Amino acid sequence: MLRLAKNLYLHRELMSVLAWKNIALRYKQAYLGIAWAVIKPLTLMLIFTLVKSFVGIDSGNIPYPILTFAALMPWTFFQESASDGVNSVVGNTSLIKKIYFPREIFPLTAVITKLVELGINFVILAGLMIWYQMLPSVYVLWVPLIILYTVLAALTIAFVGAALNVYYRDVGAALPVVLSLLMYASPVIYPLQLVKDKLLVHQAAGEWSNLLYTLYTLNPLAGIIDAFQSVVLRNEPPDFAAMVPGAILIAVLLPLSYAFFKRAESFFADVI
Amino acid sequence: MSIIEVEHLTKEYRLGAMQGLKQKLLHTAARLRGKKTEQRPLFKALDDVSFSIEQGEVVGIIGHNGAGKSTLLKMLARISTPTRGTAKVNGRIAPLIEVGAGFVPDFTGRENVYLNGAILGMSRQDIDKKFDEIVAFAEMEEFIDTPVKRYSSGMQVKLAFAVATSIESEILIIDEVLAVGDLAFQRKCFDRMDDVIRRQGKTVLLVSHNIRQVERMCTRVMMLSHGSILQDGDPHATCDRFYQVSNQTISHQKAKDRSTRVISSGEVQDIEVAVLDAQGSEADSLTEGSALRIRIRFTLNQPLTNPEFHIGTHTTDFVYLTGESTAVLGQSHEFSVGSHEIEQLIPVYPMVPGTYGIRFAVIDQRGRVVFHGESLRFFTVTAKTMDAPLQDELRLVSVPIEWKLQGKHYFKQDKSN
Secondary structure: OHHHHHHHHHOHHHHHHHHHHHHHHHHOOOOOHHHHHHHHHHHHHHHHHHHHHHHOOOOOOOOHHHHHHHHHHHHHHHHHHHHHHHHHHHHOHHHHHHOOOOOOHHHHHHHHHHHHHHHHHHHHHHHHHHHOOOOOOHHHHHHHHHHHHHHHHHHHHHHHHHHHHHHOOHHHHHHHHHHHHHHHOOOOOOOHHHHHHHHHHOOOOHHHHHHHHHHHHOOHHHHHHHHHHHHHHHOOOOOHHHHHHHHHHHHHHHHHHHHHHHHHHOOHHHHO | OOOEEEEEEEEEEEOOOOOOHHHHHHHHHHHHOOOOOOOOOEEEEEEEEEEEEOOOOEEEEEOOOOOOHHHHHHHHOOOOOOOEEEEEEOOOEEEEOOOOOOOOOOOEHHHHHHHHHHHOOOOHHHHHHHHHHHHHHHOOHHHOOOEHHHOOHHHHHHHHHHHHOOOOOOEEEEEOOOOOOOHHHHHHHHHHHHHHHHHOOOEEEEEOOOHHHHHHHOOEEEEEEOOEEEEEEOHHHHHHHHHHHHHHHHHHHHHHHOOOEEEEOOOEEEEEEEEEOOOOOEOOEEEOOOOEEEEEEEEEOOOEEOOEEEEEEEEOOOOEEEEEEHHHHOOOOEEOOEEEEEEEEEOOOOEOOEEEEEEEEEEOOOOOEEEEEEOOOEEEEEOOOOOHHHHHHHOOEOOOOEEEEOOEEEEOOOOOO
């Protein structure tokens, strides 16, 4: 991990240039340019709002559109960072075969690129908050930490996935499927409060209820999305109980994932 | 301390493609039951290579395709990891394994200079400082704000070369990049390389198939063959060795190729073609300007009255060079059933060093072709002096020469004498 930090520092310029390349390249010949970064969460927000009007999801005292947009922001960021991260090594074959620099630069750059797009979504979020006449509180100071945690969660998948993808392209193909399943297992369409009520308050699954809830919160996104909504919209501190299982999982898996990546990286140029 | 130290470097690759899931499962199952499974065979791209390079040396690496040159450079540039052994590099290394790696077609020249510079390890300030020089060197002032995808390939390479050679590093690795652009730009590249080598005192590793270039630029040349070092040291001696080996390879390959073209009626059989040296023993090569003696043995299963024999030589791409017939002798010969032997002697074979083939034809007295074969055997003409290969591209035959300069006569002299 220390090596990772050192490499990060040594190659900060390269990473910023590569991230700039990714962003510039993505929107170079597109008329709408960077606006595409917000179109995806906005569209999903509209669809979910439409669906909600049929099914009826209790969003508490927060208007549903903004609640789901605040869920889609960290979710889209996580999902795209992870999948771009996994494909980043294979996608840079020509560089891998020609020039050496620490290979973790590729997944890291993919995540940084997505951070920029996340930043643009904050503008939309601010617009929505003005529309609904909501005021942020001091708790928004948690936002950078929550995003950092999301970055770490995305990197956990990106490192191991990127390395495996070099050997087995199945990983890159399977990931979108897995991630879209994970979206339904995360409180994106519905708020975490619903799950909590069902399992912890009503004990819907009997004696298994508490265990099931812990399992549910083992998904780091459960804690992340709920915390993001709490600090930005509900003016509450994050619900740490919902974050602990996921955080422990990431704390264990991230070093393993990175170690695996570093072990595999010396063969990238031969195998890719 | 040496700037590059390589010890017992070995790199193995597994041949063949990745196995599918089914095969993998079958193999794993077989292994679990304690059976031996077929492993994909290993290929040694580099086999126990050791050497060291001192600060300021300009080392050329030559060898045929697949000799391990690029693999070696990849190990030094840390792109690939050795299977065994170590490759220690004490200094910053700038690998120009291929110029223009990471050029993005949609970006303008300017954007690509910054991107490529960063990829090669330059800081933004460095690039800012050198930007004008890079553009001027590449002669790209007009086009620098045009997307690279609209460039001609020559323009791309010029820009890439300009960026790559402006990196500040102790060691420069160059793989086949000098053969870029038009002649005028190649000249510029040479001058730039010369500047890098001689004035800045950098250590340079140059891989090239342009042996002349290597011979001229390097202070030391290493020849690789099948993953190991065949010769290492003086550029002239090593390059000369390279010419010898590659000529041999050509003749071996050609012989194996069976590019032999034969028309035969079946009356002439068991044809055996040999090249003889002055002592009369079989040889595969002769020195430039010496005698060529061709002996042909064959068996007849029909008697031939007054046949015409035709023996000639040709290049490997079937350009007929010599060709003489016994018809001009005006003599009548009877050839009975059984084996026979004929010989042709060319006192001075005039061709320049290279590989040549032998052609043989038998025509009966009515003009019917009984046998005609090309590439029946190959032989090599080797250079008399070490400089000779440099001229070979400019001539086909080597002839005795007399010069008259400022009223004085000069004769071509061999350096070896």
